[in-house]
Amino acid sequence: MHEVSIVEALIEQVEGEVARAGAAGKVTRLSLSIGRLSGVQPDSIRFAFELLSPGTLVENAALEIEEPPAVCVCAGCGARTELDDFCLECPSCGSRDISIQGGREMLLQTIDLDEE
Template sequence: MHEMSIVEALIEQVDHELHRAGQERHVVEIHLAVGRLSGVHSGSLRFAFELLSPGSVVEGAQLNITEPRAACRCRDCNHTEPIDEMVAQCPKCGSGNVLIEGGRELTLDSIELEPYET
């Protein structure tokens, strides 16, 4: 499963960020952006996370996934439309001269740590 290696890399990245920041607090939440055209299934990602997080730095953390949409921009009629799936033609004029923007990202947006004990 492709998502397993993504989550492995993600956990490594979180670990790296925590070390770099010198943090030893627990991670309570991780925010991920998974573009709708990235080919990554967020359900499988959650499943992989459940399997891989125990014993790691993200054990017990919530996985928060947003799925940014892509946009199709037509170079002929200048029409721009948000899309959820790859398109080859402009939805308005049918031209094949289109640019697909965004929607392919797979990024770790933020890491939330537990509050400092007071």
């Protein structure tokens, strides 16, 4: 459950961003990008968020999680294949001369605030 540490870091980061922007009010929505190869489960993030958000600035905020895929680029056949999961060989030609790009990102994209 490293998702707990990640959500702790996320909440601190949101508090920091809101303070930096000089904004006030309740956070209503957070949007995140969690790459499909990041090793982090969006469901576990949601669970940890429910656990950790009460009493913080992000209590009751909606959590939007986008899950960008990775791309397998094959040096053998030149195919670029979108991946939901790691692969060890090119899904098109079976070559192992591949590189897997992207899909590892974990980003806080936007914070929506309801200013009263």
